[in-house]
Amino acid sequence: MASNSKQIAMDMSPFFHIYTDGTINRLHPAQFLPPSDDPTAAVRSKDVVIDAKTGVFVRIFAPRRVDPSQKLPVVVYIHGGAFCIGSASNPVFHNFVANLVEKSNSIAVSIDYRLAPENALPIAYDDSWSAFQWIAAHTNGQGADPWLNEHADFRRVFIGGESAGANIANDVAVRAGIENFIAVEILGIFLVHPFFGGKDVDKLYKFLCPASSGRDDDPRLNPAVDPRIRRMAGRRVVFFVAEKDFLRERGKAYCEALRESEWKGEVEIFESEGEGHCFHLFDLNCDKAVAMIDHLVAFLKSA
Secondary structure, eight states: OOOOOOOEEEEETTTEEEETTSOEEESSOOOOOOOOOOTTSSEEEEEEESOTTTOOEEEEEEEOOSOTTOOEEEEEEEOOSTTTSOOTTSHHHHHHHHHHHHHHTOEEEEEEOOOTTTSOTTHHHHHHHHHHHHHHTTTTSOSSOHHHHHHEEEEEEEEEEETHHHHHHHHHHHHHHHHTOTTOOEEEEEEESOOOOOSSOOHHHHHHOTTSOSSTTSTTTOGGGOGGGGGOSOSEEEEEEETTOTTHHHHHHHHHHHHHSSOOSEEEEEEETTOOTTGGGGOTTSHHHHHHHHHHHHHHHHO
């Protein structure tokens, strides 16, 4: 009797399987938390499609206003998920950004980029850069979104993310420095448990980005080898690492390389002892997550 079971051509566990017929089985079902534009809530949120052709959207978060005339710092956030899972609407990312907005009294824009492997890298980078340009278009108060037009202070902009999102955020900051957005002042960059490359080929990244070597001679995997790094936007960069994270040493290595580079900003590092990769996303109220988030809030308020 013939078997109806599909044959796995490539096993990229724990993220997805690709079968011999070209179909993809994602091992993490997508989760969706709708935005809430409740004016009585501590934080309001809404989704805005910025490209009808690609479906790329942003989720905008704003705190309940005490003084409507007050301009708020802008946090541009890029979610993680190994470039192939996750969304701005995923509950763990939504809840993290909402928590950050409430504590820091900022307005945040969480970017939802297209995922690999259906959309091979560098599409995630390009989508995120396009979203940043869309955000920056609000500096004159004539952008597409009234929340950003009315409440955003583009002289206090921060860019960051976690894991793969931190990698993309770093790329956006490099591009922003090269493009020299005069009306946008990027004060800081926060890289939470960032994904960068090592000496050995990262097989997943190489598969998701066929044009890459998959190792640390790729400027996106190791920005320290990118001569453009000296022009990266931002005055300060804070690295968050976790003791038991397999990416810890890569993050620390880039931190030291950036400190020793021609880039003129300040670099700091915050380490969570005894914790693993992105632990904070799954319990925002545990002591070490609170300490990490409080440090990030202080960074946003002091930069």
